Amino acid sequence: MRARLAALTLALAAPAVVAGCYPEYSPDTSAQNASVGPSPLRRLTNEEHLNALSDLFPGVKVTLPTLPADATVAGFDNAAEAQQPSDVRISRYEAIAAAYAHALVGDSTGLPALLGCSDWSTPALADACARTFVEKIGGRVFRRPLTDDERNRFTARFHGWQIAVDFEGATELTLSAMLQSPQFIYRPEPAPPDATNGRTIALDPFAMASRLSFFLWRSTPDDALLDAAKNGMLTTESDVRAQATRMLADQRARRVLYSFHRQWLGLDRVLLDEHAVRTPEVDLGWTTATQAAVMTETQLFIENTLSQGGTFGDLFTSRRAWVNGDAARVYRINPLPEPSQWTEVTLPPNERAGLLTRAAFLAGYSHRGATSPPVRGNWLELRLLCQLPISPPPGVDFSQPKMQPGDGPQTNRMLFETRTKPAVCQGCHANLNGFGFGFEHYDAAGKFQTVDNGLGIDSSGKINGTDVDGAFDDALDLSAKLAVSKTVHQCATERWVRFAVGRAPDAVEAPMIDALAQHFHGSQGDVRALLVDLVASDTFRMQKVVREGSSP
């Protein structure tokens, strides 16, 4: 694993020299033909906002009010189109900024580090100290050096507040004001005043630093990234690839690996209230702790797999798992020596593979007392294959089919086959069931089962609508086939692009997405290589100038 990782890193860091076994992705560098979509103003998502605060001010203990939820589009919380501000959000920002500033300034031992100076005992020292503070903290909060005007405005405010209260009070209020300013809460990328409308231009290096960090770390840039921007080391494609490679090796990259997959695949559905219980017939031991445990298990699986050199395909085929006692019980693993600890195990062969056979998905897309093959099949079509939502005809019966008195024993599969037999149902259910029946070895708690209602389980099915169409034997076989499917890689790539740019991909970006997807598939699903390719793309590194009152 380690050798493979080293080779990968080398390939990413020096793309022009080391070509892998697949063709090198190279973006179209001719600016006016560039496949660059629009770059609407983006606000920090709640996740990004809180990460940025904790990365800027590590170790601060503060109780914060809850921000109103980010509206999601296609499952993602960072769609620029759905970020209209509201009064509740603004008042939460005010409370959060005030709370953080109060906690930081209230910690007298940490104050010199925050200010960048330790003596403000005379007016002259205080003035110098205030200027240092505004310059230093402003640069970190706004993710770029302050302009002269900004420096003067905040210094003037500081002085006013110092007169009204005192030096510490002025520090607190200045910080609070900065944390409520658009330079922090939004990611403004104003085009230079002399840029021509409609032209595609290189992004300002500091804006590029923010694009990289909020994508790959879900947070604010670190000093190294800001230094790179300052020193002109974030302008060429290879600069960007080098930084991205460095960032993906950092612990903070675990955030994007989990956040993306959680949102793309809707994996946290298992945390909804309706999954807090399972009926006794399904699982006597299911509690809210199980609910949380299976979610954490999936989180650790994604983060560890992808940050330790694993591939996209491994997400569907790997049997590595990190479990605590609650999760181990669901997977019927021998009791752990330390049930409260998260321990790496290998899940039973012939029972488990990757995400499609993990409890977060299996339970999250079940009912409390029974599985629903169409619900799981619909998830697969909608999420994994990027198909459009299916709308059942009005009046469709969504209830769980049950055996009628006098019937012989039937499996869940047989009941659903009968229910969805009418031709009007088969238009959709041929595919929904084709996928969904593949998961019948897993009950509504995600536990493996070999018998359903006294009968053997048939979990064979049929893949339709992909490049790997055809019959499969069970969820393991289905997972193995989807793990190498171009269709699935294409869908993942399209969703990654959407997540990276905070909007639905533009038509002009279609060729770029196709190229990225092809490369992703050709690389055997190297997710980190895909992300490096993505941030090196024109659409990520450039912006189209849009002047008000004229269309490009």
Added chain:
Amino acid sequence: MMRRRQFLQALGLGALATTLRSGPSTRSARADDTSPRRIVFYVQPHGNIPNAWNMQVPGGPMDVVAERPLADLLPSDFSPTLRPFHPYRDRILAIEGLSHTAALADIAAVMKAGTGDLNNHQIGVADVLTGTRALQRPGTYCSGGAKSIDQELASRLAAPGRFDSRVYGFDYIPNSMVSPFSYLGPGQASPMVADPSAAFADLLGYALPKGGGKTRDDRMKSLRPSALDAARTEYDLLAPRLDADGRMKLDQHRDLVRELELSLSSGSSSRCGDTAFDSSGQPMRQFMRLIRLAFACDLTRIVTVCPPVPQCPELGYPADATFHVYGHQSIEGHTSCGQTYSPLAAQAMTDLDAWHAGHVAYLLAELDSVKEGTGTMLDHTLVVWVAELATPTHQHHDVSTLIAGGGNTFKMGRYLRYPRTLPNPIGGEPLTGPSHNRLLVSLMQAMGQADTTFGLTDAIAADGTNLSFHGALPELRGA
């Protein structure tokens, strides 16, 4: 732009409100009523069971509007769902037979286009407060297509020193996406507060000390608005450097920063004095008390309540059941694709309707407990109970609607039944009553607005008939 600049103007109703509590008031005490000045939308997920909601109109013809006065009825004369409103029967208007025709027209249009999200839940959620076609978004579920009526009124009735509106409640996830009812604009969910104690903190967050205060803490508190002022300057200066989209967002943000600054500076929250948060009872009841408090202190005039879909055991049904599934089985004679009617499901959905009715009736009691002028707060407030769908079986016609309170704007004390004589936008579907959009027009007018349409203005029925959604429903005023 600075629409709250004159924030020190008279506070209006707040001055009338007292915290005196009393029992249900009498009609004669409300002689000073003119028009309602506040409105609450209670938006129920799913729909109502007609057999449990509807009341008979003895002798009332089916092909024209028929009504039944409620004044002399006994509780046992009320339908099971409406029975909790018997104590307020002189101040409710129950309306049977409207139709979410705009939603039906939307479905017909999407079917015709052959692409888009057709899910009845998504369309219903998007339509009920907007009255317009859903915003279709590529590759995912649709969303609200315009500013919803609560937010439209919030913008128009905005005034210094109070919140434009509040949205309280819980995420509704009919499919795999959160589907909000209230929208600030196309696809823009209004922020909803799900924690009553946080909602309380918003209303009465921190009272600024008068005259700047004596202690350092007081001075720091009284300077919090000045940090907002500093931030506001940054929005002002940055916005002109961005494109139209960015400028609009920052301008909106800037205005909201300014409003918060002025609200905090005006000391509006201190109008409620030292009120403490009352955490007793379930969250929905806590929200209802907060609405009374917010109205009494005039901290807002528009509230939208989005109740949760409770878990089945909360209403005595098994843990492996869901109200969604019960909904599909709840109306006899409505079968397709193997559906079986279940009396248990019908009872469950009836109980769910009663659960919602209980919350709405509790709100009426809260509002009626505050004397205001010669009547009560309820007399100056419209409470509107609507549902996402007409029926739990996902229909959009045969809608049940309840309006309460509201003084003399509508002729209250009646059960009103509209005939179903209009053709449906979808071929082969039943005849419908008037469009729900005309109810929205009626509500806009009741709140002093001159609008004659809201949302979609017309639709074409499947048989080619033009369906006009123009004008208020005159019958609501007793015409």
